[in-house]
Amino acid sequence: MVLRDISNCTDQELWKKFKGGCEQTFSYIFHKYYSFLYNYGSKLTSDKDLIKDSIQELFIILWESRSRLGDTVSIKFYLLKSFRRHVIRTLTATTKHVDKSYLLENYQDEMVSSYERDLIRSQSCLEQQVHLQDALNKLSPRQKEVVYLKFYQNLSYHEITELTSLNYQSVRNYIHQAIQALRRKREALIEYIPFVPLIFCFV
Known part of the structure; x- marks a missing residue:
């Protein structure tokens, strides 16, 4: 073949x-x-x-x-x-004296940090970076995780459910809440900054 x-x-x-x-x-x-x-x-x-x-x-x-x-x-x-x-x-x-829950928390923190770095790096304006970082910081760890898996790794809702052990409706709620929070921040940026790259094209 x-x-x-x-x-x-x-x-x-x-x-x-x-x-x-x-x-x-x-x-x-x-x-x-x-x-x-x-x-x-x-x-x-x-x-x-x-x-x-x-x-x-x-x-x-x-x-x-x-x-x-x-x-x-x-x-x-x-x-x-x-x-x-x-x-x-x-x-x-x-790894001695380190349990699985600690490893998973550490994994989540590193994953979110990577997501934030890549997202923020796409911004050209320092002021926009500050506002975007502020918006991301206000998301809960779970919101950040599901946003990362959904929009950064392109996983389906069902796949995220299976991977994170969250139920289906919780995953959808986390995505909706995170997008609403980021949309509000984006709208605020558009109001005060003449040009904002629409990196949140998934909104």
Whole structure:
């Protein structure tokens, strides 16, 4: 099977071929999502070797257990969830006197910080940066997390629900509340600043 044929497959088709033992498909999935998983892992730990080892270990486990894996319509989300669980398990096992809840809180803080940095970096005006940072700071940690997952990682509401253990309506409420807060700040900026780049195009 040539690369062009593989890249034209849907996630369901790719997953089926991988589960059937197609090494080319397995290699394609590995290389397509390696950078994504590495970047995501870097938000959980600064240990680069641990991140690389975790990716390798995850794919070894997936290959060895491929015939027993369930189906998926989103390889990205399947890998994200599996990788997140694997890294947290590794960190919990190798870090003394640090429990899982602490690791998850630390992960959330780092994830939100990354989101804020990228969002603010897109602003050209220092005054706008200050106002935007103020708006982001007023969002709750949960609001920041679901906004990040929804608009930065393009996860669906159902995927966010599964990943965060929040119920579906809570996820929608958090998104709505966060967007309303950011919209109010944007409208205030438009009133006082002649030009504001519309980075909140999802509003």
